[in-house]
Amino acid sequence: MTSNAATSATHPTGGGADTPPARRSYSYLGPAGTFTEAALAQVPEARGQIWRTVRNVPEALSDVVEGRSDAAMIAIENSVDGGVSTTQDALATMPGLRIVGEYLVPVQFVLVGRPGTRLADVSLIAAHPVAYGQSLRWLGSQLPTHAHLPSSSNVAAALEMLDGTTAADAAIAPPALLDHHEFELLAEDIGDNPNAITRFVLVSRTVVPPEPTGADKTSLIVELPVDRPGALLDLLEQFATRGINLSLLASRPIGDELGRYRFVIDADGHLKDERMADALLGLRRFSPKVVFLGSYPRADHAIVHYPDRYADEVFIEARDWLRGLVSGEPDE
Template sequence: MSPEPAATPHPPRRTYSYLGPAGTFTEAALGQVPEARDQIWRPVRNVGEALADVVEMRADAAMIAIENSVDGGVSTAQDALATMPGLRIVGEYLVPVNFVLVARPGVRLEDVELVAAHPVAYAQCLQWLSAHLPEHAHLPAASNVASAVGIVDGISDADAAIAPPGILDHYDLELLAKGIGDNPNAVTRFVLVSRTAPSPAPTGADKTSLIVELPEEYPGALLELLEQFATRGINLSLLASRPIGDALGRYRFVIDADGHVQDERMADALLGLRRFSPKVIYLGSYPRADRQIVRYPERYSDDVFIEARDWLRGLISGEPEA
């Protein structure tokens, strides 16, 4: 009787850090990652802690918010990516910013006088609150979830809280109203960050993220930086400045460019940036969340760059021109 084959060992579970506790928009973004399902989700208190988990190998990847369609770039995330080496963005995910108004079971909307909310969430719901609770007062909270957790734990004096819809999956709360955000099209963009590794293969619907410093302050310096992309037909979907912090008036630029590092035009642009800038931080090339194919004029196709390089090589080697 032949022995039974040995059981195939299960691969170790991966750990993903995210801004907690459970019920946050960041958790909703992590829920969009197929490879994160049935893995270990590690809630943390801030972006810096999430990225430190990755660098120090407590987590395999971290989900962080990087941009909001209403408030713009998330400065804490941009600054952390600029100053913490050894990180790569490997994917992006979009989460609609919807808010609900919740309270302890039995509380009615007409009972609400004091509303707990993170200041950013409060500002994004102010029109609804003014229309439906014109005499309310605001109690600032540390986070969108903390506003509701304080009510559940009985440590908050608030009658109701503004929170993400996911809070209802984790806590016994009364739903007083949903869809209370003033901008129904508000979206937050999240990125999944891992340790330095090769970028995912190009899909044709890709984005490349960079952080670039100017060599010095002089008229046209920023234009010269932007020309590295414009002369190669590359569109920028994000251009934001952040202070470097070593002197007044010194800035670094956070850039999202349409395309992949393996595209000839993008590779050529990065070479131009490297020659121009004293510091270029490559954060990664990864599929766009909207999967929209990147369009560009034919004169910027890979074949054109390859032909031009072959032509120059022929000139240098002395080959006769056709």
């Protein structure tokens, strides 16, 4: 794989020599060695296929919409910094996309320099502002007089430092970058939060959701109809009155005027669960715009639990009872 953006690499694939399997293409934020690449490496069906590096999330999603790639791996949430606003806004405004899976990647950072560099030589450190902010405690302790050189990405910071296009003495980078380039490893595990995790999602064009597994998640983006007291409560009641837990609720400005927001929602359960389907019908009646992003298996495989009164059978029985009333069936 090359480190240039918008290039592709073919990963060796199995299959007979006479009938090679159809090739699939996956876009991800490159170059090689990023956390996004580590997430894509977790996708069994992506192994041995074409991996296309891109420069940003909108480019990755445009690849999918316009058919250059079959799917794209993008970061959507970080356990330290919360939702990735660029991703949330892109999913809200680009139609025809579905999340088909999620993947978790531990966020660990290393400090690297050019070959021969010593930690004592470091005074200027290149890093993406998020990675820098998540490493401040270690940096303040070990390099108290250093200065920060912001970069568009940690991989770019390291590569620019390596080829001398920046004045940085060292760079904060993901550990996997060491597998692709010759750096001097100056320090490991420099992140302040050892439990930091980034959640990635695999996005394809619109497809039929996979069958429920019992450990599923449904992602939505919902706009409020009007800015009035209780509007958000009305939205949340669509889930609460059906026993659905929300694992993510984040607001993003719509952008057309002050005070107008859309809400990014992750709800425990699957579209084919009766309680979730009923909630979506309620949302559709309530909101001027509901973007269904997908129902897909949870990365942690945690089974979704709910009270018995919200079981599928309860909703089915109630619906059948109502149909009986409409059709004039006698009471039992």
